[in-house]
Amino acid sequence: EAGVVQSPRYKIIEKKQPVAFWCNPISGHNTLYWYLQNLGQGPELLIRYENEEAVDDSQLPKDRFSAERLKGVDSTLKIQPAELGDSAVYLCASSLGVDRGTQYFGPGTRLLVL
Amino acid sequence: RKEVEQDPGPFNVPEGATVAFNCTYSNSASQSFFWYRQDCRKEPKLLMSVYSSGNEDGRFTAQLNRASQYISLLIRDSKLSDSATYLCVVKTGANNLFFGTGTRLTVIP
Numbered sequence: 001e002a003g004v005v006q007s008p009r010y011k012i013i014e015k016k017q018p019v020a021f022w023c024n025p026i027s028g029h030n031t032l033y034w035y036l037q038n039l040g041q042g043p044e045l046l047i048r049y050e051n052e053e054a055v056d057d058s059q060l061p062k063d064r065f066s067a068e069r070l071k072g073v074d075s076t077l078k079i080q081p082a083e084l085g086d087s088a089v090y091l092c093a094s095s096l097g098v099d100r101g102t103q104y105f106g107p108g109t110r111l112l113v114l
Numbered sequence: 115r116k117e118v119e120q121d122p123g124p125f126n127v128p129e130g131a132t133v134a135f136n137c138t139y140s141n142s143a144s145q146s147f148f149w150y151r152q153d154c155r156k157e158p159k160l161l162m163s164v165y166s167s168g169n170e171d172g173r174f175t176a177q178l179n180r181a182s183q184y185i186s187l188l189i190r191d192s193k194l195s196d197s198a199t200y201l202c203v204v205k206t207g208a209n210n211l212f213f214g215t216g217t218r219l220t221v222i223p
Contacts, residue, residue, distance in 0.1 A: 105159070
């Protein structure tokens with residue numbers, strides 16, 4: 001069974017440019033998470049979806065970050081405009097349900113903002 | 115105060131050694147507890163859940179002390195392949211996972 005798929009794996013952009021990350025969760029997983037991981041730190045939740053509904057986006061910096069999960073499957077996370085401090089790994093994870101099953105992580109997108 | 119605190123290490127131990135990692139959590143209402151393993155430049159993967167009664171999986175033993183809000187992971191007979199970062203993870207009532215900074219382990223031949 002395929003795991004969580006993310007693309008691109010790496011992205012280098014200049015500051016003030018927009019960037020988007022894509023995630024395809026494990027088939028049948030209703031809950032999808034986006035995390036941010038800085039170097040030397042653990043992942044921090046940005047947003048959680050239950051199907052197509054964003055049920056927790058309290059940690060998402062809404063001035064520049066946006067996310068969507070149309071049709072309750074794939075999701076995109078966008079940053080516009082990117083800042084130097086956004087350089088990090090963006091991890092997507094999915095689980096069967098919010099209170100069911102392990103969270104499985106994708107390989108992440110490593111973003112470098114110059 | 116961070117939800118989960120753990121010593122970042124690094125821990126450098128010889129093969130065959132026993133090593134223990136600890137972490138503390140701040141939310142007494144936390145419901146579930148886990149250890150995740152993260153290899154360099156890879157994604158975190160669930161190593162094991164942690165139960166109040168303690169649980170063991172081969173060379174790995176996890177313990178939870180709810181009164182002290184303290185979680186531990188013991189690795190016996192360390193292997194080179196155990197070298198990784200070990201993340202202490204706590205799940206709250208809102209069903210969100212909070213990760214510690216991770217403890218880096220290097221097992222030396």
